[in-house]
Amino acid sequence: MNPQLLRVTNRIIERSRETRSAYLARIEQAKTSTVHRSQLACGNLAHGFAACQPEDKASLKSMLRNNIAIITSYNDMLSAHQPYEHYPEIIRKALHEANAVGQVAGGVPAMCDGVTQGQDGMELSLLSREVIAMSAAVGLSHNMFDGALFLGVCDKIVPGLTMAALSFGHLPAVFVPSGPMASGLPNKEKVRIRQLYAEGKVDRMALLESEAASYHAPGTCTFYGTANTNQMVVEFMGMQLPGSSFVHPDSPLRDALTAAAARQVTRMTGNGNEWMPIGKMIDEKVVVNGIVALLATGGSTNHTMHLVAMARAAGIQINWDDFSDLSDVVPLMARLYPNGPADINHFQAAGGVPVLVRELLKAGLLHEDVNTVAGFGLSRYTLEPWLNNGELDWREGAEKSLDSNVIASFEQPFSHHGGTKVLSGNLGRAVMKTSAVPVRTR
Template identity: 60%
Template sequence: MADLHPTLARVTARIVERSRDSRQRYLDLMDREADRHPDRTALSCSNLAHGYAAMGDDKASIGGGKAPNLAIVTAYNDMLSAHQPYGRYPEAMKLYAREVGATMQVAGGVPAMCDGVTQGQDGMDLSLFSRDTIALSTAVALSHEMYDGMALLGICDKIVPGLLIGALRFGHLAGVFVPSGPMPSGIANKEKQKTRQLYAEGKVGRDELLASESASYHAPGTCTFYGTANSNQMMMEMMGLHMPGAAFVPPNTPLRSALTRAAVQQLATISTRGSNPRPLARCVDEKAIVNAIVGLLATGGSTNHALHIPAFARAAGVLVDWSDFDELSKDVPLLARVYPNGSGDVNHFQAAGGMGYVIRELLDAGLAHDDIVTVGGQSLSDYAQEPVLNDKDLSWQAAPADPLDPTMLSPVSDPFQPDGGMRLLTGNLGRATIKTSAVDNERYVIEAPARVFETQEAVAKAFKAGELDRDVVVVVRFQGPRANGMPELHKLTPPLGVLQDRGFKVALVTDGRMSGASGKVPAAIHCTPEALADVSGVSGPLAYLQDGDLIRVDAHAGTLSTTADLSARQPAAAPPAAMGVGRELFAMMRAGADGAEKGGSAMLALAGL
């Protein structure tokens, strides 16, 4: 095993020092929780009887308090393709638990919205705060204190971070994430992208667009592009919270069933009543969080995790910021090219060597922490493997020594890019992140006059009218957590891509999000402070911009600036709060949300975390 890379060691040490007090408070709380309620037999007889009244033959095991009783917290619904396979998981998981003398109960369900359905629609304004809602729902599910461990069934965008935040507040228990895998590959991603751009230009109609989209998103399983959902699965591997190699095995296959069985039975082993207890609080520490960031950078993952990692880290008492991402990005090479950063999807990535190959490369280069407490092995080295079935027996073998498809994976010695492709921008327009892994190098610096908007719809209207056919920095403001819940602005991608293809210098600057589908157009996103005034009444810099202001987005220098004198101006008035689709119910979350760099959470801010 190689010595730690000095940058990895330095950033980790800084995070440990920054988090010293908050981490200790968290661990002390988890110790008190474990001492306060060591097992379900501390419940009164009436409490306990309510808890197992419907459990049939399992009543004796649960009531006796000697065998592990494991919670299932599920994000099942059959509108979200990635979660449709979860429908029958509890039935099977209960059988797997009984094989090792344990019991399982569905402790509760959590909401699971599909950003693909709400993308560009009013419902997207609820997306970021669905993460906090999921965390709260997880806490409600586990509040019955009937359990010795947690099986967490979730895959997609806000769902895994929300489950993890909620589960970490019960970190005295063991926890295992149980994925269901990606759908089969559909049409080529470049063909889908081309149809979207043709539709944006008015050259094909809605029927052609729907046919293209349906050929891409077409079956049970996770969408196959490398967005937030699949980046979640990568992170769970890098943090050791899956069974090794579980992330990208397709649903409804014998290998997937074997991995689910192994996850349940391993959870029984590492549970409070198991032979080898491993509390989640001890698994998710500073080193595991750094591994998640490194994995994100090495694979060109979703920019959404610039919000989610700080948020779930806070739930474990660990404090990270975008400077940590930026410093690591300079020395973590890009080892994967998965659409939208390449032509192949996660199925091609898995076939080429997948996470086992990536983890081994990172460990061999000293770019990941091996000495973390994992749920499925003794260290992260156990995740540098891939699962296989021999007859019906599950085992693990070493990942391929070399990429089986060099267009999908590369070694540390010859990476696709020398850096991780996610950078911090700072300047008189605030702090922002930019994902450069899919951006051509000649577009790393864009300097052009601003055109300022306050909605995606206004951008689309100006595009159709030909008003943006020039070098332009499109500014979309009042899209932050406090303004409207920080929706993804993925609807902007096709028109901005068309402008760029026409030969114009184009960039986006916004306090909103662009998601894991951030692509070839340079985008300074998550700008903080956001345009809407904070609780003290101070507006962020974007609120002062006007059409024609010269803006420079410089990914080489790491700067985001304007030559305009903002100090002489009054901030623009914010649009009125939107009503409908339940958005008014989330007013309290918007009002209490903190900045994007802290995770954009009202719940964590108000909890003092």
Template identity: 60%
Template sequence: MSLHPEVARVTARVRERSAAGRRAYLERIRAARLEGPARMGVSCTNLAHAMAASPADDKLAIRQQRVPNIAIVSAYNDMLSAHQPLERYPEIIKRAAREVGCTAQFAGGVPAMCDGVTQGRPGMELSLWSRDIIAQSTAIALSHAVFDAALMLGVCDKIVPGLLIGALAFGHLPVIFVPAGPMTSGLPNLEKAKMRELYAQGKADRGQLLQAEMASYHDAGTCTFYGTANSNQMLMEVMGLHLPGSAFVNPGTPLRDALTAAAARRVCGLTALGADYTPVGEIVDERAIVNAIVGLLATGGSTNHTLHLVAIARTAGIAIDWSDFDALSAVTPLLTRMYPNGQADVNHFHAAGGMGLLIRELLDAGLLHEDVYTVMGQGLRHYANEPWLPEGGTQLAWRAPPAAPADQDVLRTAAEPFDTHAGVRLLQGNLGRAIFKVSAVKPEHRSVTAPVRVFEGQDQVIAAFKAGELARDVIVVVRFQGPRANGMPELHHLTPSLGVLQDQGHRVALVTDGRMSGASGKVPAAIHVSPEAVAGGPLGKLRDGDVVRLDGEAGVLEALVDAAEWSRREAALPAPGAGEHGYGRELFASHRHGCAGAEEGAVSWAA
């Protein structure tokens, strides 16, 4: 199938825009490769330190410098259910590496915080910065220069983007990402969301809410809704950085362990010591980035990736912006319905045909670049397959996915999509540029024109809701929530209250320079508004009672204020010192003050 003309145009535009940056990046990583296998430039003293604690056989292999030594970088902790299974992985990996004559060392751990735990709390203001800290921690792990490739163990929101950014800084190394898989399905998402709304209305107590939440989040593995964590896993497949079909296999199963071991064996064959050298910096090119955007759009994935993909691309010398997302959205069909865009979860998606069927459909529709490099070799068609273990066998194999989706309420073909336009759109107007997740909002709620109520924090919104002050048509504006203001926290804590107002028949929307969770939906929201208010963005000009038009179909975000009056207004400023102390926030002042804007990926390391 020939490539869709718009996909080709966007790719050409990205390639032209990125020419100088990409060329400089490739020159750097190719120069690093020419230095030879990492350990050859390390002194005897350095090398002795690096292998002092290794088993005798591994020491012999490392000192001879003839076989690859693999770095393991892990986000393991047992507070995050998604990362708890990673505890077992290093031993699986080391054993599998030895089977093919290689060695593997645990090179370093990276921090891993849970946005689900910090929602609505001050700790959420560190969440976005954790991505950049993870990237830096990854760089520290790989800086010892004794590794020929790396395996990245991570799953959740900022963790996979951070690991990939860090890996791309060492783009001459082959890298495979190794996920943990989702927990089995628990309380249905619709029931969980309803209990949250009942609690917001005071119709359920804390004990009932906790019981419902525990029935939903109940075991080891990734949360099963299609938020940022599971969007990460989809992206690693579409970009060719997983083994095919790795994303949504449950933890603690023979297939999961087989995939983990296979990733270790595979990465051993991709190093500069062999004939199939495949560095991660060559895999992540303009085509892979465009494929990632299309995958995100076709699945209605997390809006957080309108930040993270920009940051990832930037690390590899590639410049993308929200106009690229918008252009691709216009030609990408919506092929999945998973919560918050539907009631199914990722286990249902996987059973319906999963990533193999999804990628096959997008390839056959000409919406993905097929001629890319992947960890499986050249060609994304490798990923139009699913892994399996033959009955009673232990040898991992791949096979074609089902010819048609097993459940058309969850997964569709490109010929019969849920929608001909994809899940994320760009809004523009005199309030700036913003992201709108169309796929999570019913068509009748995608356009709202109403007076605004302006807030400077989500706690103020909750208080106003409880006092009955928002029981009307209203656009809730929460400003000073951008990266420079307070770290751009997610405002998912507002979803139940605003959802109640919408269910009561009010026309309701949210406008903010902050983020919303990958699990957010239902209520129309213009998020990531740029430029942010603290940087003089026009959200600072809004006053209570101004009428705003938010139109997700037309792509409009504008204050319906007389132009002369609008130009005369001065932007409000945040209260001095707000959100700068407590919960470690004072340690991240340099990140806030020096970061780039949301559309530039909100990166703190290259503003």
């Protein structure tokens, strides 16, 4: 292991000793030896399944089958969240096949900075993270559930959902992504049209046509902003299935991954064979892996706020010094717009998360000895999903990058320092996304 990585990890463990211990004691106290709804009074329980189909009512009365909460951020105004419309149907079907029940426990608001940027609504952006965390917690508060599936992708949604999941850290949880839209107008052309508009050489309609050709279909935007950084970070943290982040919506593989996430969370419950509550799963090493993912890919600086809050929800205390010290040893190994011309689909085609995890594990820059939703060991995330005669399976991902202009090797990175740097001066402290700054002007 890299000595600096170990030093930072041990520093976080020591700093968090009291708060982490108190958190683990709290989730241990909330654990039960049977399904959680067994603690409800009969009137409470009857309210909880009143609207269910007869088969599900019988299952919930029996106290033998798991009931899985679905927390969704679906709305059909945001492209990344529109695909979630039909996820509950896929999930319920998969849960029935696993002798479990699924209920939509709650919905959370989902706003997009891409829509509100420069508008009054932008003032609600960061605040919405806390609203999302509280809204999801309200859904889980009914004590009807033995595990949870979280459907969210974009900016403040994933951090808010993570905070909520960790407030119910005695439950297992799997995050379920929607995937990116197909690549539209190339980023270089989009930048060219924006420049022409700024110079007054094309009109508003030309600009709108260009933007609409860039953001054109269901799924996440393809540039490497906060939404796709969310997906990168939580996959490195083992919170969603290996290779699931950047598979297109409405594809057979995406639907198979969604069903597999539902089946997997049932295995992780107290009634399953692989009990793993999210509060136990996300420990200090997992958080460090998330920071490494951010730095190695030049991800959104918003995560220097979000990861701090997500970790704190698990009783883990991190700060900007941890980011800065890790940035000294974690190289920049991905070049994605706005750090370069490629988009997230090019990243996936170049080998995606499995290649990066493999490279960073070999370099001793990730903790392999961690729990994930796929089981113990981060090496599971060097696998990629595929359909084998129509059935979901995993195979070894690419051994090395398939496009060195998009994903670099550890030996020949785009930069020897991570994509984020903490600055200090007479006005205070700041975070800079150095990966988006040309080398000649740094």
